[in-house]
Amino acid sequence: MADWIMWLIAAGVLVALELFSGTFYLLMIALGALAGALVASLRIDLPGQMLAAALVAVAATVLLRRRRRNEPAKVDAARDPNVNQDIGQPVHVPQWHGNAARVMYRGALWDVELEGKPAPGTAPEAGTFTIREVRGSTLIVGVP
Numbered sequence: 397m398a399d400w401i402m403w404l405i406a407a408g409v410l411v412a413l414e415l416f417s418g419t420f421y422l423l424m425i426a427l428g429a430l431a432g433a434l435v436a437s438l439r440i441d442l443p444g445q446m447l448a449a450a451l452v453a454v455a456a457t458v459l460l461r462r463r464r465r466n467e468p469a470k471v472d473a474a475r476d477p478n479v480n481q482d483i484g485q486p487v488h489v490p491q492w493h494g495n496a497a498r499v500m501y502r503g504a505l506w507d508v509e510l511e512g513k514p515a516p517g518t519a520p521e522a523g524t525f526t527i528r529e530v531r532g533s534t535l536i537v538g539v540p
Contacts, residue, residue: 398436399433399436399442399445400433400434400436400437401433402436403429403430403432403433403436403445403449404429404430404433406426406429406432407426407427407429407430407433408426410422410423410425410426410429411423411426414426420460421457421460424453424456424457424460425453425456425457427452427453427456428448428449428450428451428452428453428454428456429449429453430452431448431449431451431452431453432445432446432448432449432452434448435448435449472529474529474530474531475528475529480530482501482502482527482530482535483527483528483529483530484526484527485526485527486524486525486526486527486540487499487501487506487508487524487525487526487527487535487537488523488524488525489508489520489522489523489524489525489537490522491522492510492519492520492521492522494519495509495510495513495520496508496509496510499535501535506533506534506535507533507534507535508525508534508535508536508537509534509535509536509537510525510536510537510538511528511529511536511537511538512538524540525537525538525539525540526538526539526540
């Protein structure tokens with residue numbers, strides 16, 4: 397069997413394994429295997445094929461790492477105003493029970509927790525707070 401066919405089989409196996417991992421690193425190594433197949437089709441000996449495959453795989457992996465490093469940090473969906481329209485909206489808390497309360501917001505009763513801990517010996521006062529996070533049916537609020 398020709399060398400380039402072996403390289404293509406290796407690339408196919410790596411792509412199939414990549415479907416189970418979802419990390420793209422095996423895909424980068426598969427690109428290296430494709431480079432090895434290309435070099436093998438040019439009738440270059442095995443060490444040259446392996447060198448080409450290794451160089452392409454390493455370069456592709458480095459480029460993938462750099463690309464991921466430059467991506468903006470992911471924001472938790474519970475705190476992202478682009479995902480949840482309630483983030484940043486005001487809510488009036490008429491009375492606190494410790495660090496929690498129940499309020500009517502958008503036509504439904506919600507549990508409310510105050511973001512952070514109040515100073516020891518102090519209780520939060522009633523008033524208008526800003527929604528900072530939504531965890532299930534609990535609104536995490538903070539001082540506007």
